[in-house]
Amino acid sequence: MAAILELFVSAPGKVILHGEHAVVHGKVALAAGLNLRTFLRLKPSKDNGTVVVNLPNIGTKLSWNISDLQALVPSFQESPDHGPVSPSPEQLDILKTFAGISNGTRDTESLAVLAFLYLYLSICGQKLPGLEIVVWSQLPTGAGLGSSAAYSVSLAAAFLTLTGMISSPALEDIDTTRWTQTELTLINGWAFQGEKVIHGNPSGVDNAVGTWGGALRYQAGQITPIERVPVLQILLTNTRVPRSTKTLVAGVKDKLLKYPDIMEPVLSSINAISEECQRVLQSAENGLSKEHYSLLEELIDINQHHLNVIGVGHPSLDRLCQVTASHGLHSKLTGAGGGGCAITLLRPDIEPTAIAAAKQQLSDCGYGCWETSIGAPGVSLHSSSSLPEDVSKSLKTT
Numbered sequence: 001m002a003a004i005l006e007l008f009v010s011a012p013g014k015v016i017l018h019g020e021h022a023v024v025h026g027k028v029a030l031a032a033g034l035n036l037r038t039f040l041r042l043k044p045s046k047d048n049g050t051v052v053v054n055l056p057n058i059g060t061k062l063s064w065n066i067s068d069l070q071a072l073v074p075s076f077q078e079s080p081d082h083g084p085v086s087p088s089p090e091q092l093d094i095l096k097t098f099a100g101i102s103n104g105t106r107d108t109e110s111l112a113v114l115a116f117l118y119l120y121l122s123i124c125g126q127k128l129p130g131l132e133i134v135v136w137s138q139l140p141t142g143a144g145l146g147s148s149a150a151y152s153v154s155l156a157a158a159f160l161t162l163t164g165m166i167s168s169p170a171l172e173d174i175d176t177t178r179w180t181q182t183e184l185t186l187i188n189g190w191a192f193q194g195e196k197v198i199h200g201n202p203s204g205v206d207n208a209v210g211t212w213g214g215a216l217r218y219q220a221g222q223i224t225p226i227e228r229v230p231v232l233q234i235l236l237t238n239t240r241v242p243r244s245t246k247t248l249v250a251g252v253k254d255k256l257l258k259y260p261d262i263m264e265p266v267l268s269s270i271n272a273i274s275e276e277c278q279r280v281l282q283s284a285e286n287g288l289s290k291e292h293y294s295l296l297e298e299l300i301d302i303n304q305h306h307l308n309v310i311g312v313g314h315p316s317l318d319r320l321c322q323v324t325a326s327h328g329l330h331s332k333l334t335g336a337g338g339g340g341c342a343i344t345l346l347r348p349d350i351e352p353t354a355i356a357a358a359k360q361q362l363s364d365c366g367y368g369c370w371e372t373s374i375g376a377p378g379v380s381l382h383s384s385s386s387l388p389e390d391v392s393k394s395l396k397t398t
Helices: 068-069 089-099 108-124 147-162 182-197 205-212 245-258 260-283 292-309 315-325 352-364 389-395
Strands: 007-018 029-044 050-053 062-065 133-139 216-219 220-227 232-238 330-334 342-345 368-374 380-382
Touching: 007 147, 007 205, 007 260, 007 330, 007 342, 029 147, 029 205, 029 232, 029 260, 029 389, 050 108, 050 342, 062 068, 062 108, 068 108, 089 108, 108 147, 108 182, 133 147, 133 389, 147 182, 147 205, 147 389, 182 205, 205 216, 205 220, 205 260, 216 260, 220 260, 232 352, 245 260, 260 292, 292 315, 315 330, 315 342, 315 352, 352 368
Parallel strands: 050 133
Antiparallel strands: 007 029, 007 380, 029 133, 029 216, 029 368, 050 062, 216 220, 232 342, 232 368, 330 342
């Protein structure tokens, strides 16, 4: 184990720029790092005989004796090459029994605990360290913004650093640092296993965005980083309308089967939007021009109309688009639709008063609204002095 007094790690959330739902049918989707982040603090426990995990966002604080956890280790043997290992049903049953979680339970706390225990036992191996971990997030849970992946990425990076499987760079002279591509690949591989614990059969997009940040292209299971993507300022709005991704995906499939000659061209058009957006972003080597922003706004508008056509819109999203349009802004849903979240592009020349007015109106609708950015950096190691004050305060609430 590496001698670590205190470790601070963060990973970003994610948004889908274009391609939601069409990606299920083999089309291109573009995902980007969202600069609302999950932060983790790790330090050795005082007596080295316990593991404490504190998740203040969901009001969870649990502790276990190392001796009890050590008894589980034989069921979580590390692979010969120390590479990521997928959780087996038997391992998950062992963890559920240990944590007192009933089969079929899918609440946020239970899934977070299972992912924590799986990654801790699998990565830390034979001699388990006593730890105190706090994980605090700027991301709302269950909103389709990659909160579980940011959690899994942060845990994987922290445990791999602690065990010395990846480097622990000195932070005295810099605010944040990142790992090598080989190390990031290892972090991503283990984070994907954490996502499997939580979601069963994830695509791998969310943990890849959480690891590498920036923007990624996803098509038919292939994930490709997009280079030289500029950071875009956005409003992120949560309508707070709950929705079932499974039901929405099934609805699109039903329409495609019923009206193939109508739906297939719409999905192909969404694919073309993703391709054009990627072209625009990568053509802006010297920054985005006014013309670039106009193109991006047009693509947002067209895609939002397409998403309504395929049946994943919602009156709450229509209202959101009307509000932002009244201030000269362009919005589209991000993720599954049917409520959930939307992104609004903020051009550099937009007046701050227009942004403030839009945010106020959206809040008046009962929506949650954040002014943030996409194209954010991936998983990062921080010095304590570089953390924002609210983050530092939250992580020290143990």
